[in-house]
Amino acid sequence: xxxxxxxxxxFESRASxxxxxxxxxxxxxxxxxxxxxxxxxxxxxxxxxxxxxLASLWNLLAGYAGLVSVGQQAYVGLGAYLLFALxxxxxxxxxxxxxxxxxxxxxxxxxxxxxVFRLRGHYFAIGTWIVAEVFRLAASQVSLLGxxxxxxxxxxxxxxxxxxxxxxxxxxxxxxxxxxLTILVAIVLLLRSRYxxxxxxxxxxxxxxxxxxxxxxxxxxxxxxxxxxxxAMVGALIFLQRLRxxxxxxxxxxxxxxxxxxxxxxxxxxxxxxxxxxxIIFFVxxxxxADLGTLYLMMLGLVAIAxxxxxxxGVWGLIAERFGFSVFPLERRVILDDGTARK
Amino acid sequence: MSMPILALxxxxxxxxxxxxxxxxxxxxxxxEALGIIGxxxxxxxxxxxxxxxxxxxxSGRVLYEGSDITxxxxxxxxxxxxxxxxxxxxxxxxxxxFENLVVASAFGARxxxxxxxxxxxxxxxxxGLAEKANRPAGSLTLLDRKRLELARALATDPAVLLLDxxxxxxxxxxxxxxxxLIRALRRGGISIIWIEHVVHALVASIDxxxxxxxxxxxxxxxxxxxxxxxxxxxxxxxxxxxx
Ligand SMILES: Nc1ncnc2c1ncn2[C@@H]1O[C@H](COP(=O)(O)OP(=O)(O)OP(=O)(O)O)[C@@H](O)[C@H]1O
Ligand SMILES: [Mg+2]
Numbered sequence: 290x291x292x293x294x295x296x297x298x299x300f301e302s303r304a305s306x307x308x309x310x311x312x313x314x315x316x317x318x319x320x321x322x323x324x325x326x327x328x329x330x331x332x333x334x335x336x337x338x339x340x341x342x343l344a345s346l347w348n349l350l351a352g353y354a355g356l357v358s359v360g361q362q363a364y365v366g367l368g369a370y371l372l373f374a375l376x377x378x379x380x381x382x383x384x385x386x387x388x389x390x391x392x393x394x395x396x397x398x399x400x401x402x403x404x405v406f407r408l409r410g411h412y413f414a415i416g417t418w419i420v421a422e423v424f425r426l427a428a429s430q431v432s433l434l435g436x437x438x439x440x441x442x443x444x445x446x447x448x449x450x451x452x453x454x455x456x457x458x459x460x461x462x463x464x465x466x467x468x469x470l471t472i473l474v475a476i477v478l479l480l481r482s483r484y485x486x487x488x489x490x491x492x493x494x495x496x497x498x499x500x501x502x503x504x505x506x507x508x509x510x511x512x513x514x515x516x517x518x519x520x521a522m523v524g525a526l527i528f529l530q531r532l533r534x535x536x537x538x539x540x541x542x543x544x545x546x547x548x549x550x551x552x553x554x555x556x557x558x559x560x561x562x563x564x565x566x567x568x569i570i571f572f573v574x575x576x577x578x579a580d581l582g583t584l585y586l587m588m589l590g591l592v593a594i595a596x597x598x599x600x601x602x603g604v605w606g607l608i609a610e611r612f613g614f615s616v617f618p619l620e621r622r623v624i625l626d627d628g629t630a631r632k
Numbered sequence: 633m634s635m636p637i638l639a640l641x642x643x644x645x646x647x648x649x650x651x652x653x654x655x656x657x658x659x660x661x662x663x664e665a666l667g668i669i670g671x672x673x674x675x676x677x678x679x680x681x682x683x684x685x686x687x688x689x690x691s692g693r694v695l696y697e698g699s700d701i702t703x704x705x706x707x708x709x710x711x712x713x714x715x716x717x718x719x720x721x722x723x724x725x726x727x728x729x730f731e732n733l734v735v736a737s738a739f740g741a742r743x744x745x746x747x748x749x750x751x752x753x754x755x756x757x758x759x760g761l762a763e764k765a766n767r768p769a770g771s772l773t774l775l776d777r778k779r780l781e782l783a784r785a786l787a788t789d790p791a792v793l794l795l796d797x798x799x800x801x802x803x804x805x806x807x808x809x810x811x812x813l814i815r816a817l818r819r820g821g822i823s824i825i826w827i828e829h830v831v832h833a834l835v836a837s838i839d840x841x842x843x844x845x846x847x848x849x850x851x852x853x854x855x856x857x858x859x860x861x862x863x864x865x866x867x868x869x870x871x872x873x874x875x
Contacts, residue, residue: 296749486735487735487739489726489731493722493725493726493727496722497723498724499685499706499710500684500685500706500710500718501736501788502711502741503739504708505707621728621731623749
């Protein structure tokens with residue numbers, strides 16, 4: 290058409306730009322935490338970042354790609370064990386071992402995908418859990434890494450991160466923050482790309498998606514591998530901070546899947562902001578109720594049920610629907626060159 | 633004689649006791665526009681499923697530009713150049729109308745996303761959806777959903793376009809615009825198969841008309857002649873073609 294106006298496409302709106310600036314200010318304040326916080330604060334914050342990242346990744350997998358895995362602890366543990374193996378057996382600096390653990394885990398995820406993607410629906414979920422159990426059993430057979438009782442990171446390795454304890458705390462903290470932000474940005478970019486559109490299309494109509502040229506399997510496998518890679522790096526970081534690893538801790542279905550699903554569901558599955566809000570709620574609950582012991586877990590369960598009944602799209606779902614607002618908008622809006630935004 | 637761009641060879645398909653295709657042969661020449669009519673449940677939509685790859689035939693072959701694509705995935709066929717609209721619209725409801733086309737263009741036409749924007753807007757303009765580009769596709773009326781089906785299929789840059797009842801519910805004026813659009817697409821070199829109950833729009837746009845009944849094409853030829861043929865009168869007994 291000769292008279293067509295030039296097309297411009299944007300994601301942001303005024304409100305989202307303001308929200309993004311606020312978010313950036315928050316990140317700057319958090320980045321300065323080593324200057325205003327104590328050791329406990331840093332450790333708690335780093336743990337919060339790790340959970341926000343794990344939940345964001347699980348949200349990508351289950352909320353956007355429809356792959357309800359209950360076995361992501363397989364990659365938390367794999368990443369953690371790879372970090373320890375690379376550091377202890379090959380003498381690699383932990384900070385280098387971290388990204389490497391992610392890459393190797395992504396490679397491992399390929400044949401695993403070939404296996405679990407043969408399974409449909411509930412069987413997929415069960416399959417992912419079995420894979421995680423197999424990984425856990427395999428880890429407990431590696432006697433070089435302490436077998437079933439696990440092992441610790443040698444002192445020389447710890448010193449390799451940074452010479453003084455205060456500096457080490459700060460470095461590990463910044464790595465945790467940087468990793469969580471990187472994962473968040475990567476997810477936003479992925480969802481804003483053609484693959485994000487493909488995921489939405491598959492969710493809305495798989496038949497129409499296929500007939501529009503989308504290779505459903507390929508798209509889902511891609512998300513599975515990317516998620517595995519990110520999850521493994523987070524796992525590596527968590528256990529780098531703990532300095533100790535054991536199969537039961539590294540492949541814990543409770544810590545790395547149950548809590549993560551809780552966070553995602555109460556925060557709002559299928560929305561970028563959901564897992565972040567969910568993580569904040571989870572830690573507020575944990576810090577206030579942790580003294581209650583088992584009762585605390587039952588309270589978490591009650592909260593989850595209450596949220597699912599009253600706000601099935603989670604807390605962020607409520608906010609987004611009420612105010613039509615998001616911090617990381619994923620929708621393209623067409624703006625024509627004459628300045629008219631189409632409805 | 634040049635090779636047909638799309639051919640069905642001895643295609644058979646049944647659902648339980650219902651035979652929807654009994655050894656069907658069909659050839660679509662490059663640039664040709666073919667119309668298919670037939671009573672409800674004749675198997676017209678199923679035939680599109682077999683061509684686009686969403687329905688597996690019991691036997692027979694599907695050929696595209698001479699090569700056997702019977703086992704190719706729908707995504708692969710789309711990328712090769714087979715675009716399809718759905719009789720019951722299947723919009724991607726969670727994204728905007730514009731994004732529905734962008735995703736089809738990015739994957740179906742293998743375009744870089746930025747390069748797809750302009751052509752997607754042009755297609756929306758041609759299909760009468762430009763004003764609604766930023767609307768969520770889930771908010772469209774049935775009529776606009778049908779328009780979106782056509783627009784999204786066009787965004788995949790098809791060489792063969794399969795249209796399944798896109799004219800139903802249009803006003804006379806809109807129907808004329810659709811006929812014009814389809815003629816323009818043909819001038820652009822697209823080969824078309826169009827299933828339609830709105831016979832006058834169909835006849836005004838196509839070269840050849842086929843009638844599907846009991847799993848076979850019982851008539852094939854010049855549209856005006858086929859419409860007046862006794863076989864068609866018999867099938868549609870009592871149902872006057874609304875021409
Ligand atoms: N997946 C399926 N499983 C079982 N039966 C099916 C399936 N798909 C179609 N059918 C049956 O096959 C027959 C042909 O259906 P089809 O949709 O192809 O007909 P059609 O010619 O497009 O009809 P209409 O004019 O109503 O659109 C119908 O009897 C339908 O019920
Ligand atoms: Mg039909």
